[in-house]
Amino acid sequence: MYDIIIIGGGTSGLAAAIYARRVNKKVLLIENDSIGGQILNVEVLNNYPGIINVKGEEFARNLKKQVEDMGTDIVIDEVTKLEKEHDIFFIFTKSNQTYQSKTVIYAAGVESNKLGIKGEEEFRGKGISNNAIIDGPNYKDKVIAIVGGGNTAIDSTLYLSNIAKKIYLIHRRDIFKTEPIKIESIKEKPNVVLLLNTIVTEINGKDKIESIKIEHEGKEQNLDVEGLFINIGHTPNTKLVEDLITLNPHKYIITNHDLETQLPGLFAAGNVREKRVDDITSSIADGTLSSLKAIEYIDSKL
Numbered sequence: 001m002y003d004i005i006i007i008g009g010g011t012s013g014l015a016a017a018i019y020a021r022r023v024n025k026k027v028l029l030i031e032n033d034s035i036g037g038q039i040l041n042v043e044v045l046n047n048y049p050g051i052i053n054v055k056g057e058e059f060a061r062n063l064k065k066q067v068e069d070m071g072t073d074i075v076i077d078e079v080t081k082l083e084k085e086h087d088i089f090f091i092f093t094k095s096n097q098t099y100q101s102k103t104v105i106y107a108a109g110v111e112s113n114k115l116g117i118k119g120e121e122e123f124r125g126k127g128i129s130n131n132a133i134i135d136g137p138n139y140k141d142k143v144i145a146i147v148g149g150g151n152t153a154i155d156s157t158l159y160l161s162n163i164a165k166k167i168y169l170i171h172r173r174d175i176f177k178t179e180p181i182k183i184e185s186i187k188e189k190p191n192v193v194l195l196l197n198t199i200v201t202e203i204n205g206k207d208k209i210e211s212i213k214i215e216h217e218g219k220e221q222n223l224d225v226e227g228l229f230i231n232i233g234h235t236p237n238t239k240l241v242e243d244l245i246t247l248n249p250h251k252y253i254i255t256n257h258d259l260e261t262q263l264p265g266l267f268a269a270g271n272v273r274e275k276r277v278d279d280i281t282s283s284i285a286d287g288t289l290s291s292l293k294a295i296e297y298i299d300s301k302l
């Protein structure tokens with residue numbers, strides 16, 4: 001029986017593990033993909049106090065080492081079901097394992113949204129990607145497009161501007177939701193073309209993407225591109241808990257100030273919960289607080 005099971009190995013889950021291990025709680029962290037989560041997509045981290053010009057990947061590697069060295073059990077598997085009976089949580093995984101725990105910190109983050117247009121499913125993996133870091137090197141000296149206007153699209157553009165020959169950055173509005181300094185950097189890139197108030201309406205090609213159709217002020221145009229990075233926001237990974245607790249209208253978990261959900265013993269941390277800021281500092285703060293509150297909850301039952 002674990003004291004705390006953490007679902008999700010992003011920054012919030014990893015921070016939670018650190019605080020729980022500091023007081024020797026028995027902790028299992030379950031991650032279905034790569035330890036580090038979204039931070040692995042952050043090209044350079046410059047807004048975390050005390051950290052200057054560190055790659056997201058390096059930050060994640062250090063966090064992982066810290067968590068492992070402190071004695072956290074880590075399993076790479078997908079949690080498929082979560083149940084609570086009496087005071088015990090049962091966590092079921094894709095590889096047919098069942099784990100038991102006194103508390104759960106749910107830190108499962110968010111998934112990338114889709115455009116929902118013709119060609120999007122057909123060309124997934126054949127020129128369409130959400131992840132510049134992983135798929136970017138395939139587009140060396142090629143013409144590509146990136147859709148979106150937030151952190152992810154902007155970071156993808158900065159990263160890919162060193163790889164691709166030309167990038168169309170397509171945004172449906174005329175204002176970006178990111179740090180102004182990043183926009184300034186993009187404007188200085190000679191190979192980036194900004195297409196504002198513009199939407200992508202079709203993706204076309206044969207075996208892989210050859211062009212996209214865009215629409216600006218009612219006028220349509222084809223752009224020849226070999227790759228399309230779709231970075232248009234996220235949907236929270238809350239399917240596992242939607243029958244257990246109340247979510248907000250956008251399916252984010254609602255917590256109180258102590259990061260407790262409506263189900264005693266179930267805490268939520270990071271981007272998966274309703275909060276004002278979705279960044280690394282707030283995710284780490286969530287991991288810390290949820291862990292301290294889970295510890296308090298466990299100790300109150302002794």
Ligand SMILES: Cc1cc2nc3c(=O)[nH]c(=O)nc-3n(C[C@H](O)[C@H](O)[C@H](O)COP(=O)(O)OP(=O)(O)OC[C@H]3O[C@@H](n4cnc5c(N)ncnc54)[C@H](O)[C@@H]3O)c2cc1C
Binds near residue numbers: 012043077107281
């Ligand atoms: C391209 C990009 C650039 C960014 N740039 C910055 C920046 O410069 N500064 C900044 O502060 N923030 C930045 N952010 C945001 C920051 O990375 C996130 O806010 C933060 O990492 C979120 O952490 P998290 O732990 O809440 O979620 P995540 O990192 O999403 O972690 C959730 C984890 O849960 C796992 N998971 C989901 N479902 C299950 C399941 N059923 N079973 C097991 N595991 C599961 C997922 O695989 C994932 O690893 C950026 C994000 C992106 C994508």
